[in-house]
Amino acid sequence: MKRFEHTNATSVAEAVRLLAAQNARALAGGTDLLGIMKEELLPTERVVNLKTIPGLDAIKEESGELRIGALARLADLAASALVAQKAPALAQAAAAVASPQIRTMGTLGGNLAQKVRCWYYRDPDRADCYKRGGSFCYAVFGASDLHALFDGAACFAVQPSDTAVALSALGASLVVAGPAGQRVVGVDDFFIGPDVDYLRETALKPDELIVEVRIPASALGQKSVFLKAAPRRSIDFARGSVAALVLGSPVQRARLSLGAVAPTPKRASAAEAFLAGKKLQADVIAQAATLATAGAKPLAGNAYKVQLIQGLVRQALTRLAA
Amino acid sequence: MPEMNDPGAPQDALEPRSGAQPADALSRRRLVVGGLAAVGAAAVAAGTLGRAASAVAAQQPLSDRVVVADPTLCVGCLACEVNCSAWHASVGRSALPRIRVLSTPQVALRKEVAAYLPARAGYSPATRRQCATPWCLPNCPTTGLRIDPQTGNRYIAEADCIACGKCEVDCPVEWQGTLARKAQPISSKRVVYDPAANVYTKCDLCIGRAGGPICVERCPVNVAIKAGYVTSDTLCLDLKQSTEAQWKRLV
Numbered sequence: 001m002k003r004f005e006h007t008n009a010t011s012v013a014e015a016v017r018l019l020a021a022q023n024a025r026a027l028a029g030g031t032d033l034l035g036i037m038k039e040e041l042l043p044t045e046r047v048v049n050l051k052t053i054p055g056l057d058a059i060k061e062e063s064g065e066l067r068i069g070a071l072a073r074l075a076d077l078a079a080s081a082l083v084a085q086k087a088p089a090l091a092q093a094a095a096a097v098a099s100p101q102i103r104t105m106g107t108l109g110g111n112l113a114q115k116v117r118c119w120y121y122r123d124p125d126r127a128d129c130y131k132r133g134g135s136f137c138y139a140v141f142g143a144s145d146l147h148a149l150f151d152g153a154a155c156f157a158v159q160p161s162d163t164a165v166a167l168s169a170l171g172a173s174l175v176v177a178g179p180a181g182q183r184v185v186g187v188d189d190f191f192i193g194p195d196v197d198y199l200r201e202t203a204l205k206p207d208e209l210i211v212e213v214r215i216p217a218s219a220l221g222q223k224s225v226f227l228k229a230a231p232r233r234s235i236d237f238a239r240g241s242v243a244a245l246v247l248g249s250p251v252q253r254a255r256l257s258l259g260a261v262a263p264t265p266k267r268a269s270a271a272e273a274f275l276a277g278k279k280l281q282a283d284v285i286a287q288a289a290t291l292a293t294a295g296a297k298p299l300a301g302n303a304y305k306v307q308l309i310q311g312l313v314r315q316a317l318t319r320l321a322a
Numbered sequence: 323m324p325e326m327n328d329p330g331a332p333q334d335a336l337e338p339r340s341g342a343q344p345a346d347a348l349s350r351r352r353l354v355v356g357g358l359a360a361v362g363a364a365a366v367a368a369g370t371l372g373r374a375a376s377a378v379a380a381q382q383p384l385s386d387r388v389v390v391a392d393p394t395l396c397v398g399c400l401a402c403e404v405n406c407s408a409w410h411a412s413v414g415r416s417a418l419p420r421i422r423v424l425s426t427p428q429v430a431l432r433k434e435v436a437a438y439l440p441a442r443a444g445y446s447p448a449t450r451r452q453c454a455t456p457w458c459l460p461n462c463p464t465t466g467l468r469i470d471p472q473t474g475n476r477y478i479a480e481a482d483c484i485a486c487g488k489c490e491v492d493c494p495v496e497w498q499g500t501l502a503r504k505a506q507p508i509s510s511k512r513v514v515y516d517p518a519a520n521v522y523t524k525c526d527l528c529i530g531r532a533g534g535p536i537c538v539e540r541c542p543v544n545v546a547i548k549a550g551y552v553t554s555d556t557l558c559l560d561l562k563q564s565t566e567a568q569w570k571r572l573v
Contacts, residue, residue: 300438
């Protein structure tokens, strides 16, 4: 690891100012950043410690919304009775992240802002990968087991965050702080695909940080679920995941978001539209599961994700029907 | 985005500010002034500016190169579109892709590529033409539309484009269909307006880039073919000699 300056921020404004320096990185739990620094995937000259900013880890209901500070630890989210009652999909997603050690250190903001886990991106010998500033994607003709079924564009790495998928289904928005103040961004707009910029996964600018996540009143207390499939249940990134929110029976509105199959959380729009006005019966659920993967274009190694996602959607909707 | 411009590429010479027309570039103004004299009195005597414009357009040298696509080799990875946008943005030009990949389910993949990626059929890269007769050129009221005197490359010097849209009017080639990118519909001429930059764009064959068109260079199928990984006697995207007969075939 190369030498770097370590600075403790005491306020959001100070953190924003410190992040304006060249190659400055925000540090929360550090479970992703330290690996990136060790692997020298991103040049890092200054680390801005956000953990010293007071009040950014609150989990509270306010103005009808569930508001969660970006520094709330994943373990706290998973254990929160308020989150479990108001937004069960988020509690389940937080509990599904990695291992107890990582959940104890890792924060919600960090989980949303993490870099991709593509094995070519993380391979020190693949410096010509697009995300490393290069000009090639090895996954197109290479080993593509981990890669995108949807929306690949030059780069086929998938968004690895579990909580992002749950927040997408819950229709959450993020409060982002920067030099011009704060702005609110919907989760589905926060994540950007490689067609927009293959070097970034989110709309965060280098001198911006997430300060809060807001789940709208319309989703609170409603039926929602998060399911994840991974080779090792005890600690692994998703090979596929599903978060679903269903309002009413018959369904008034459904939101289905898929994880680990696209560069962003992928809304299953065709399935959502199909479910509107229907009861969650076996045939409806089966058809929605099929529609969830409409438009999937597998590479050589990831066709298994089509069946995986369909199975997860069936399970998720069956649970919500109960 | 990384800096993808090639060091030493003469960008300033390619895109001067308005009024700083390079001496050797063929602009509409020079063509109308000089062209009318050369094409001549006959057109003026006939009294139809339309004929004069036609004569100006018909008089232009052919572009020596054009990007040609083979849809049977395209796997819809969008590397061409993404790199086109990124490179043009990196040199200060409009970030709109000059090449678009259309969703064309009827197109089958050649077996050499399908052996690796059987599910990735049904795409057609739609390139822009270097028209044998550039109808856009005489319509341009500024020095925006140009023809490179060495290569015949038809390009837009965006610094001189006033976004009047006259180049679009007579453009004979259209994009119609559904984009592979997020299944968005597309219906436009191949000279396209970019509202973000307030200019019109078209394929400029990556003029100023030492390696030539970036779409050809970065296409992973091309890379696989050149590396011998995929056997094919043609490339997915190729830079071919431009002839009038070939242009008519492509249209």
